Amino acid sequence: MVKIRVWDLPTRLFHGALALAVFGLIVTGQVGGDAMVWHFRFGYAVFTLLLFRLIWGFVGGHWSRWRQLPLSLQSLKSYWQGLHDTKLTTGHNPAGSWSVLAMLCWLALQVSTGLVSDDEIANAGPLTALVSGAAVSAATAWHKGLGKFTLLALVLLHVGAVLWYKLRKQQNLAATMLHGDKMVDGNEPASRDDLGTRLLACVVLLLCALAVRWVVDLGMA
DSSP states (O other): EEEESSSSSHHHHHHHHHHHHHHHHHHHHHHOGGGGGHHHHHHHHHHHHHHHHHHHHHHHHHHGGGGGGEEEEEHHHHHHTOOOHHHSSSSHHHHHHHHHHHHHHHHHHHHHHHHBOOSSSSSTTTTTGGOOOOHHHHHHHHHHHHHHHHHHHHHHHHHHHHHHHHHOOOOOOOHHHHOOEEEESSSOOOOOOHHHHHHHHHHHHHHHHHHHHHHHHHHHH
């Protein structure tokens, strides 16, 4: 067994920031009223983080890259049958890979509909003026209904899976995401996690924030 760096610091910070932003979205969305100002801010933060993770999946550490997600049905079958090749378990395992993909895609859908939603009281997404009234109504119904409740279910499923791995399989996934290191069998490569990587992450994050600002300003022009 050897210890390697699996999750680089930018990936770990992304994970923590996304969890906090989603929690903020859920709370402020339920409170409503004046809290909706923060709901939008958390939404823009999630938008920025999703763009960052999309790009980081191509230029980030080895195990953070999209090509390292074992998404094939054969990988999933092998994993559930107990054939735990280290390539399937060093980073995200097949089940975890599908969970991550579902969470990120659903968050992207929620952000997209939020940008064109309108509660017809005091809060409207910044891009509502760019789409039809029918599209706004459909997006609002989805965002506040099925979209929200499905997101809550995915969050609970994600937390439940982490607890299940901790209690039943003695794998502390949360700790690995906190410190980034993991004990593995075999000769698996470590993720690069140095000053250059972190500076690159800062540049990517800044560009993503500017892109989100540009999108939001489109509806205010």
